[in-house]
Amino acid sequence: GAGVSQSPRYKVAKRGQDVALRCDPISGHVSLFWYQQALGQGPEFLTYFQNEAQLDKSGLPSDRFFAERPEGSVSTLKIQRTQQEDSAVYLCASSLARLSGFNQPQHFGDGTRLSIL
C-alpha cells in the first residue's frame, strides 16, 4: 500500500567498512532501480532488476558495489570497503513496467544518505 521504503535514512561509516542499504518497493512492482545522487546533481543510474533478475548493472562504479533482489521484492545494495567518494544519497525506485523498466513512471523512496568518514 505505502510507497517505496528505504532504510536506513542516514548511514555513517568509516572508510573501509562494508555497508548494506535496503529497499522495499511498492507491492507488485516488477522493476526496481538503484541510483546514486551526489549533492546538487541529478541521480545516476546504478542497476536495474526485473523481478529477481538483474538485467543491467552497467552503472555500478566498481566491483565493490553489489546489488541483489533474491525473491523479486526487497533489494539490498551492498558497498564493500567503502571509500570517501562513495558518500552520496542512494535512491531506490520501483515501477510496474514489465517489458522494459524505463517506459513507465518510477516511484522513488526518500533515499539513504551515506557519509563515509
Next chain:
Amino acid sequence: SQQGEEDPQALSIQEGENATMNCSYKTSINNLQWYRQNSGRGLVHLILIRSNEREKHSGRLRVTLDTSKKSSSLLITASRAADTASYFCATAQNPIRNFVFGPGTRLSVLP
C-alpha cells in the same frame, strides 16, 4: 556522462508567475520524463512523454517535446510557493538501455 541537460540551472520567480524549464538531450529517445524533488526527499514523477508525442498536460503542467531539436520544455503555470523544488528531466534511450537524468533546475517561487 549525463544525456539530459536542463536550462536554466536555477530560476527564481514570484508566486503567480509561470516557470519554464528546458531540457536538451543527445541521442534518440523512447520517452522523456520530468520529475520533481523537494529537498531531502525522493523524486516524484510529473509527466512522461513518448517520442511520438508532442505535447502533454497535467493540471498546471505542460510538457512539450521536439525530437528534431532533441529538446523538451516544462511549463508550470500560476506557480505557488509549494512548487519550490528541483526539477529533473530524464530520458530513456532508444533502444531502451538505461535511464539518464540531467543535473536539474532549481526553482524558487517567492511568496
